[in-house]
Amino acid sequence: TQLLEQSPQFLSIQEGENLTVYCNSSSVFSSLQWYRQEPGEGPVLLVTVVTGGEVKKLKRLTFQFGDARKDSSLHITAAQPGDTDLYLCAGAVSGTYKYIFGTGTRLKVLA
Amino acid sequence: DAGITQSPRYKITETGRQVTLMCHQTWSHSYMFWYRQDLGHGLRLIYYSAAADITDKGEVPDGYVVSRSKTENFPLTLESATRSQTSVYFCASGYSYEQYFGPGTRLTVT
Numbered sequence: 001t002q003l004l005e006q007s008p009q010f011l012s013i014q015e016g017e018n019l020t021v022y023c024n025s026s027s028v029f030s031s032l033q034w035y036r037q038e039p040g041e042g043p044v045l046l047v048t049v050v051t052g053g054e055v056k057k058l059k060r061l062t063f064q065f066g067d068a069r070k071d072s073s074l075h076i077t078a079a080q081p082g083d084t085d086l087y088l089c090a091g092a093v094s095g096t097y098k099y100i101f102g103t104g105t106r107l108k109v110l111a
Numbered sequence: 112d113a114g115i116t117q118s119p120r121y122k123i124t125e126t127g128r129q130v131t132l133m134c135h136q137t138w139s140h141s142y143m144f145w146y147r148q149d150l151g152h153g154l155r156l157i158y159y160s161a162a163a164d165i166t167d168k169g170e171v172p173d174g175y176v177v178s179r180s181k182t183e184n185f186p187l188t189l190e191s192a193t194r195s196q197t198s199v200y201f202c203a204s205g206y207s208y209e210q211y212f213g214p215g216t217r218l219t220v221t
Contacts, residue, residue: 031208033209035212097161098167099210
């Protein structure tokens with residue numbers, strides 16, 4: 001069974017601080033996605049990374065896919081209260097469109 | 112409007128009853144997925160479909176049945192609901208390593 005370990009599970013920081021969320025596995029993924037989920041809503045896709053070593057930026061968010069395509073990170077610069085939410089990573093099992101999700105990081109940014 | 116919809120949004124049913132959750136997308140995405148989200152387990156894949164009439168099991172398929180006769184619809188049926196199937200169910204559609212989620216159905220089995 002493939003697993004995707006996400007850390008930390010909970011993160012409470014002050015506005016303006018930087019943070020990094022990690023997503024790790026012993027398995028290789030064809031791609032890795034990051035989602036954001038508001039309470040009571042479905043996850044919303046932030047980014048998909050496909051190539052090993054790939055880095056993508058979305059405003060204050062930077063996403064990186066590990067060289068071996070087994071891990072990924074999400075870095076938020078100068079966090080804002082509006083960033084408060086559940087962040088999820090999901091990997092596509094190699095050669096398929098079958099996805100494994102991490103258990104999520106619940107981020108709270110205090111004003 | 113284009114998008115993905117789920118119905119009902121909330122459902123309470125009794126143990127042993129059959130219940131069907133509906134999912135409809137207007138993007139003509141080839142792939143569709145059903146997940147359940149539970150505290151401590153995150154999102155787990157129940158079934159997915161690569162195209163009409165092509166379905167495959169995910170991580171937790173037991174007790175569920177799916178069908179996909181049309182590209183835009185992907186219903187999920189609980190044949191005989193159990194309390195352990197109390198959860199929030201999300202449908203998603205997508206292509207090329209992108210998934211777009213519906214708003215979810217909160218199902219309670221009493």
